[in-house]
Amino acid sequence: MTDQPTTPAATEGIGQSVRAELTALRQSIDNIDAAVVHMLAERFKATQKVGELKAEHRLPPADPAREREQIKRLRELAAGAHLDPVFAEKFLNFIIAEVIRHHEAIAEDAAGDSTGGSAGDVNAG
Numbered sequence: 001m002t003d004q005p006t007t008p009a010a011t012e013g014i015g016q017s018v019r020a021e022l023t024a025l026r027q028s029i030d031n032i033d034a035a036v037v038h039m040l041a042e043r044f045k046a047t048q049k050v051g052e053l054k055a056e057h058r059l060p061p062a063d064p065a066r067e068r069e070q071i072k073r074l075r076e077l078a079a080g081a082h083l084d085p086v087f088a089e090k091f092l093n094f095i096i097a098e099v100i101r102h103h104e105a106i107a108e109d110a111a112g113d114s115t116g117g118s119a120g121d122v123n124a125g
């Protein structure tokens with residue numbers, strides 16, 4: 001490994017009490033980030049099952065009416081929590097777009113499986 005010049009920490013040169021406060025706040029941020037990851041993992045487990053149900057019953061991957069309801073609800077929750085509703089909407093749309101991508105992939109897989117399959121099918125079992 002070659003010796004790289006080390007970048008000084010952004011917090012170098014601050015007083016001890018400021019450093020302690022920063023550390024405490026960052027511990028809280030770390031806990032929140034962990035909770036967000038766990039909550040997203042649970043949400044994706046549920047949406048995966050929804051995708052499977054939709055594929056099984058030939059329902060479309062996206063449900064715009066449901067999305068509109070959720071966006072309205074999340075914007076209201078955000079406003080009540082002093083979180084920017086525009087940000088809340090962008091965040092939800094970002095997640096929903098990923099979910100729809102998953103649902104499309106599940107539907108494609110299911111369609112492939114139901115056409116009789118071939119030697120090349122990886123999911124043929």
Ligand SMILES: C=C(O[C@@H]1C=C(C(=O)O)C=C[C@H]1O)C(=O)O
Nearest residue numbers: 047050061062063066067096099
């Ligand atoms: C999860 C669903 O599928 C899609 C994804 C949604 C979501 O991530 O919240 C909402 C609506 C659908 O476009 C659903 O229909 O409930």
